[in-house]
Amino acid sequence: MAEKDTYLIDGSNRRWFLKQSSALTGLLLAPPLVATSAQSTQRQPTVPPSGKRAITLRINKKTYKIDVEPRETLLDVLRERLDLTGTKKGCDHGQCGACTVHVDGRQSNACLMLAVMHQHQEITTIEGLAPSKSQLHPLQAAFVKHDGYQCGFCTPGQIMSGVAIIRQGHANSPDEIREWMSGNICRCAAYRGIVEAIGSVQKEGKTV
Amino acid sequence: MAKKLIGDPIDRIDGTQKVTGSARYSADVKRPGLVHGVLVMSTVANGTIQTLDTTETLRLPGILAVMSHTNAPKLGGMDKNKSGETASDRVLHVFQDNLVHYNNQPIAMVIADTFEQAVEGASLVRVTYATEPVKPGLPTSTDKPLTPPRLPRVDDQVDTTRGDVKKGMAGAASTLEATYKTPTQFHNALEPHAVLSFWEGDKLTMYTTTQGISGYQKRVAELFGMPKENVRVITQYLGGGFGSKGTTFSQAMLGPMAAKLVGKPVKLVLKREHMFGMVGSRSATVQTMNVGATADGQLTAMTHDTLAQTSAFDEFMEPAGTITRMLYACPNLATTHKFIKANVGSTSPMRAPGEAPGVFALECAIDEMADKLKIDPLQFRLKNYAEEDPHRNRPFSSKSLRECYQQGADQFGWSKRAKQPRATRDGNYLVGMGMATTVYPVNRGESTAMVRLNTDGTVRLETGTQDLGTGTFTIMNQLAAEVLGLSPDQVTLGAGDSKYPEAVGSGGSRTTVTTGSAVTQAAQEVLKKAKKMAYSDKKSPLYAVAEAEIEAKNGRLESKSDPKKGESFTSLLKRNGNKPIEATTLSKSGAEKETHSMSAFGAIFVEVRVDEALGEVRISRMLGNIAAGKIVNAKTAKSQILGGMVWGVSMALHEYAALDTRNARIMNPNLAEYHVPVNADIRDIDAIFIDEADETVNPAGVKGIGEIGIVGTVSAIANAIYHATGKRHYDLPITVEKLIG
Numbered sequence: 001m002a003e004k005d006t007y008l009i010d011g012s013n014r015r016w017f018l019k020q021s022s023a024l025t026g027l028l029l030a031p032p033l034v035a036t037s038a039q040s041t042q043r044q045p046t047v048p049p050s051g052k053r054a055i056t057l058r059i060n061k062k063t064y065k066i067d068v069e070p071r072e073t074l075l076d077v078l079r080e081r082l083d084l085t086g087t088k089k090g091c092d093h094g095q096c097g098a099c100t101v102h103v104d105g106r107q108s109n110a111c112l113m114l115a116v117m118h119q120h121q122e123i124t125t126i127e128g129l130a131p132s133k134s135q136l137h138p139l140q141a142a143f144v145k146h147d148g149y150q151c152g153f154c155t156p157g158q159i160m161s162g163v164a165i166i167r168q169g170h171a172n173s174p175d176e177i178r179e180w181m182s183g184n185i186c187r188c189a190a191y192r193g194i195v196e197a198i199g200s201v202q203k204e205g206k207t208v
Numbered sequence: 209m210a211k212k213l214i215g216d217p218i219d220r221i222d223g224t225q226k227v228t229g230s231a232r233y234s235a236d237v238k239r240p241g242l243v244h245g246v247l248v249m250s251t252v253a254n255g256t257i258q259t260l261d262t263t264e265t266l267r268l269p270g271i272l273a274v275m276s277h278t279n280a281p282k283l284g285g286m287d288k289n290k291s292g293e294t295a296s297d298r299v300l301h302v303f304q305d306n307l308v309h310y311n312n313q314p315i316a317m318v319i320a321d322t323f324e325q326a327v328e329g330a331s332l333v334r335v336t337y338a339t340e341p342v343k344p345g346l347p348t349s350t351d352k353p354l355t356p357p358r359l360p361r362v363d364d365q366v367d368t369t370r371g372d373v374k375k376g377m378a379g380a381a382s383t384l385e386a387t388y389k390t391p392t393q394f395h396n397a398l399e400p401h402a403v404l405s406f407w408e409g410d411k412l413t414m415y416t417t418t419q420g421i422s423g424y425q426k427r428v429a430e431l432f433g434m435p436k437e438n439v440r441v442i443t444q445y446l447g448g449g450f451g452s453k454g455t456t457f458s459q460a461m462l463g464p465m466a467a468k469l470v471g472k473p474v475k476l477v478l479k480r481e482h483m484f485g486m487v488g489s490r491s492a493t494v495q496t497m498n499v500g501a502t503a504d505g506q507l508t509a510m511t512h513d514t515l516a517q518t519s520a521f522d523e524f525m526e527p528a529g530t531i532t533r534m535l536y537a538c539p540n541l542a543t544t545h546k547f548i549k550a551n552v553g554s555t556s557p558m559r560a561p562g563e564a565p566g567v568f569a570l571e572c573a574i575d576e577m578a579d580k581l582k583i584d585p586l587q588f589r590l591k592n593y594a595e596e597d598p599h600r601n602r603p604f605s606s607k608s609l610r611e612c613y614q615q616g617a618d619q620f621g622w623s624k625r626a627k628q629p630r631a632t633r634d635g636n637y638l639v640g641m642g643m644a645t646t647v648y649p650v651n652r653g654e655s656t657a658m659v660r661l662n663t664d665g666t667v668r669l670e671t672g673t674q675d676l677g678t679g680t681f682t683i684m685n686q687l688a689a690e691v692l693g694l695s696p697d698q699v700t701l702g703a704g705d706s707k708y709p710e711a712v713g714s715g716g717s718r719t720t721v722t723t724g725s726a727v728t729q730a731a732q733e734v735l736k737k738a739k740k741m742a743y744s745d746k747k748s749p750l751y752a753v754a755e756a757e758i759e760a761k762n763g764r765l766e767s768k769s770d771p772k773k774g775e776s777f778t779s780l781l782k783r784n785g786n787k788p789i790e791a792t793t794l795s796k797s798g799a800e801k802e803t804h805s806m807s808a809f810g811a812i813f814v815e816v817r818v819d820e821a822l823g824e825v826r827i828s829r830m831l832g833n834i835a836a837g838k839i840v841n842a843k844t845a846k847s848q849i850l851g852g853m854v855w856g857v858s859m860a861l862h863e864y865a866a867l868d869t870r871n872a873r874i875m876n877p878n879l880a881e882y883h884v885p886v887n888a889d890i891r892d893i894d895a896i897f898i899d900e901a902d903e904t905v906n907p908a909g910v911k912g913i914g915e916i917g918i919v920g921t922v923s924a925i926a927n928a929i930y931h932a933t934g935k936r937h938y939d940l941p942i943t944v945e946k947l948i949g
Contacts, residue, residue, distance in 0.1 A: 086229015151677025152226030153447030189854030
């Protein structure tokens with residue numbers, strides 16, 4: 001478990017550091033604070049080049065070749081550049097889970113990842129989950145049946161996390177589901193429906 | 209045929225879109241040439257902007273403009289930018305001057321080709337201020353309390369008295385005085401406020417996040433000083449609102465102003481931290497309750513005095529005392545409302561404004577009094593049951609609270625509750641049970657709906673409502689289908705756009721009550737026309753059959769006494785000019801508003817487990833029993849109540865804005881530090897609806913259910929914690945440090 005999570009935490013820290021250091025850059029430019037920020041200067045990485053990089057992303061079994069700035073998050077690339085807007089931005093800080101996607105099968109917060117760092121990995125978004133346009137993935141159907149949502153904004157992230165925990169074997173009891181699903185906030189609080197939806201798919205033993 | 213009181217639990221009509229990610233929320237909409245806006249926020253709470261240096265920002269590539277008070281388009285309707293009659297008219301900060309009234313107030317916007325450029329640009333704007341002393345909010349404020357000019361619902365008086373409180377208290381065998389504190393809360397819908405705006409000549413189109421399309425359209429138009437017909441507002445999907453999208457806040461103007469400034473479509477999405485100030489908050493309150501009762505448990509007197517806060521530039525009052533006026537048969541009663549002014553963003557309606565904090569105080573005080581008198585808290589409530597509304601002196605249109613208490617108590621096992629607090633232990637846990645009454649008034653506004661019965665037997669329904677996630681779109685179709693004897697999937701809906709007939713804003717649990725009534729009435733009108741058509745059509749099997757004798761069923765009109773006698777809508781319409789039948793109805797309250805008191809009621813039961821050594825509280829069971837008139841859709845309605853109850857958990861145990869009183873800045877403006885319940889916080893939770901037929905309340909026979917879930921849950925939890933531990937908590941939220949020891 002620890003090893004699996006290391007990836008996410010690492011991603012989180014890097015993103016945090018970048019955000020933090022760009023804030024520090026800002027402060028450094030404000031004259032009154034320069035003197036007090038000597039220590040911060042040493043930690044400051046080189047300013048990201050404004051130039052773009054040509055990258056290749058594998059998303060939903062399709063290959064996208066795209067020029068991005070190194071600072072563009074995977075979430076913003078999905079939403080703003082590739083029009084894959086099913087993945088939502090609720091907080092942009094890895095706190096709400098609305099942006100959950102699968103990266104090489106692992107549930108990941110797309111807002112904490114830089115797109116340039118995820119070439120050659122298999123990325124799956126909510127748009128890539130259903131087997132076909134006319135058919136829902138079993139967990140998508142279960143969310144509809146069990147009303148595992150209200151406004152629907154957190155739902156893509158909930159479903160991506162739900163599929164991942166079923167595949168990983170972490171959905172064996174309501175309590176286990178609740179624990180593993182607690183990285184996805186639902187402000188409408190459809191938690192009971194979410195647990196029932198995931199539980200029903202896990203019980204049916206369907207391949208997800 | 210008896211009308212169904214609990215409607216079919218059909219799936220949401222927009223379910224597939226929501227689970228596949230194809231639902232386009234406002235921030236998901238694309239437009240050619242779209243550019244991005246990012247706000248710059250104030251870092252002081254009171255003062256004036258001295259300099260706003262954009263040099264570094266403008267040096268960056270891709271920056272189109274930095275909009276601030278120095279260059280923002282002037283607004284023709286700024287005289288309207290004041291606190292209005294309704295809760296949703298608040299004072300906005302739209303860069304027309306250099307004043308700063310609260311910390312984290314929008315003061316500039318960077319507009320750039322890409323989101324990343326705008327974010328970086330916003331971080332480089334340098335601002336200096338001339339600051340003035342800060343007035344912090346409650347509870348530290350020392351400002352002089354003022355009596356507000358009004359409460360948010362115009363019918364509610366600010367202060368009330370009935371009977372003789374002094375005499376009532378003197379006649380009491382037992383009295384108690386307690387002061388309750390509730391914190392500032394922020395709505396935090398998961399979808400950040402977003403607005404995509406573009407101009408075509410003098411016509412403005414906005415894809416935006418609003419709970420009230422028509423109010424938003426009017427507010428934006430009046431502040432720009434333009435006719436509302438020139439503003440189109442579209443909200444196809446809304447990612448929750450809870451009140452923060454009911455009021456039209458500053459971003460609604462800043463987005464289109466920026467679009468005007470740069471001559472391009474602008475997408476403005478608030479960052480999460482921007483949602484702690486500029487889009488409203490539930491005011492902190494300090495409430496003092498006095499209760500007197502006879503030894504056998506009859507209430508003799510009550511007072512409920514509320515102190516809340518409003519922003520320095522506004523005057524919104526959290527109406528916490530209104531339920532106390534009407535919930536119990538208490539002959540002597542007084543309520544007051546006062547606020548202090550503070551350098552905070554606008555306080556505004558948040559899910560059950562007034563009722564949520566007010567009933568926390570009321571139902572905790574009732575519980576404490578019952579305990580003092582050694583009477584079971586449920587029995588104490590029954591002893592003081594109000595058969596009529598004691599505030600308005602009117603009968604209720606319906607009130608099934610007794611049934612809610614009874615069924616809830618039976619199902620929850622209330623009789624097994626220990627008589628004494630701190631009497632039940634399970635390992636390291638102290639176990640307690642608590643209950644409270646929950647209640648929410650029926651608020652009805654005005655809505656228009658158009659129903660058209662097509663010649664192919666399908667129905668087109670159009671009304672400018674919005675669906676916050678409550679299921680509105682689904683149940684509007686159900687209501688129309690039910691009247692016309694069709695299946696809901698034979699109805700298509702046009703909504704979420706100001707091009708459709710004007711409908712009420714979705715706040716105060718108004719939507720099904722108001723717009724649902726409009727839909728019901730328009731469908732009834734169409735049915736009436738169809739029956740008349742059959743009545744006067746010699747070729748119809750229902751020729752000369754009286755209207756009352758005909759019913760609509762399975763796409764047909766049939767004789768009630770002889771169902772075989774009848775025909776389909778299709779054949780009737782085909783013979784009669786092959787034209788659709790259409791009706792448009794404006795629906796609003798009638799005489800019942802003056803003759804009856806109308807509220808939904810319920811009872812909330814909670815079991816908690818408290819580990820005092822760890823300060824840990826777990827809610828092991830929660831049950832809501834709700835009577836709210838007809839329930840249109842059992843599935844979406846249940847989700848509404850459960851969601852409301854979890855909001856009660858949040859208010860009781862989790863949520864509060866931490867204020868740095870030195871600079872009136874919120875210290876936890878993010879979802880990591882502003883705690884809301886996650887999945888693992890919620891265990892066994894259920895809601896049950898009580899059958900309640902109400903022909904008086906409105907044509908749809910419904911009461912609102914969006915807010916009643918939260919109202920009683922807060923106090924039920926606090927009462928359960930008392931029963932578990934023997935210690936009362938008066939200060940929300942009841943967090944670890946308060947529970948230890």
